[in-house]
Amino acid sequence: MRLRGIISLCLGAVFLTGCNTMPPEPAPSLTPVAAERSPKAKPSPSEAAVSVAGATTVGHNPPVVSHGSRERQVVALTFDADMTEVMLKNTSASFVNVKILDMLQERQIPATFFITGLWAKRYPEHTRRIAAENRFEIANHTYKHSAYTPNCYSLPQLPRTELTSDAAKTFEVLSEFGGNQTRYFRFPGLCHDTAALTALAPLGVTVVDGDVISGDPFATASRPIVDAVLSQVKAGSIIILHVTEANAQYTDEALGPILEGLAKKGLTPVKLSDLLSRRG
Ligand SMILES: [Zn+2]
Structure with a gap:
């Protein structure tokens, strides 16, 4: 199961070949987009960003969370929307699982979507649909699902x-869609080190891992996904699933039994921002 989980984090890797051999470009200067509220600070235009879920102090390495409070009987369903440049070129495959969106909306289930910039560009209509649903929220999964550390599975x-600049560009792309924008960020493969966290310091984000790895990418049936989730989940869990149909084909089939299993355990899905809220 552990191996399955590790493999599952490498979604998209099979579509990738070679390495990025382009010379590095200098990072553009960035304007801080979030600031921590100080009791004595005067309001500024950037202060509006303070209320954005996941916003943290600009200039500090971001916190990393893998679950919420274990005291509340709630969990967060998170769906990653991976899109590499190789996936983008594969126009014959669907990397959006509309059945998941349908089921979540029909059953009025809150969810948080970690979207890559390239996924939003390929599927603007589905990104708009996610943004238009008040039970959903939008988070950052990098621009093109490349690794932010060395040796992150087989990701370039x-x-x-x-x-x-990769993370900042993704926030820019996503922000155009409106809806429940956040400053939550998830690394591809959950791979991060101190240098990767330091790179996010100018952006005022919260890094979100997860404590329930469903193994849905490359699963060959829905049952292992359901079992993986329901055997690991507990109060406060962050569940990692994928909304990328072609390489997570059974996630929609697993979702119904997962929701029923959560209900039996007395666990209610909430938005990530509600799970991580200190209120209640
Ligand atoms: Zn991913």
Whole structure:
């Protein structure tokens, strides 16, 4: 199961060949987009960003969370929307699982979507649909699902000098869709080190891992996905699933039994921002 989980984090890797051999470009200067509220600070235009879920102090390495409070009987369903440049070129495959969106909306289930910039560009209509649903929220899964560290499974690695601009560009792309925008960020493969966290410091984000790895990419049936989730989940869990149909084909089939299993355990799905809220 552990191996399955590890493999599952490498979604998209089979579509990838070679390495990024482009020379690194200098990172652009970035305007801080979030600031921590100080009791004595005067309101500024950037202060509006304070209320954005997941926003943290600009200039500090971001916190990394893998679950919420274990005291509340709630969990967060998170769906990664991976899109590499190789996947983007594969126009014959669908990397959006509409059945998941349908089921979540029909059953009025909250969810948080970690979207790559390239996924939003390929599927603007589905990104708009996610943004238009108040039970959903939008988070950052990098621009093109490249690794932010060395040796992240078989994902190609971004040059260190491009990490900040890659994450910033993704926020820019996603912000155009409106809806429940957040400053939550998830690394491809969950791979991060101190340098990767430092690269995100200018952006005022919260890094979100997860404590329930469903193994849905490359699963050959729905049952192992259901079993993986229901055997690991507990109060406060962050569940990692994928909304990329072609390489996570059974996620929609697993979702119904997962929701029923959560209900039997007395666990209610909430948005990630609600799970991580200190309120209640
Ligand atoms: Zn991913």
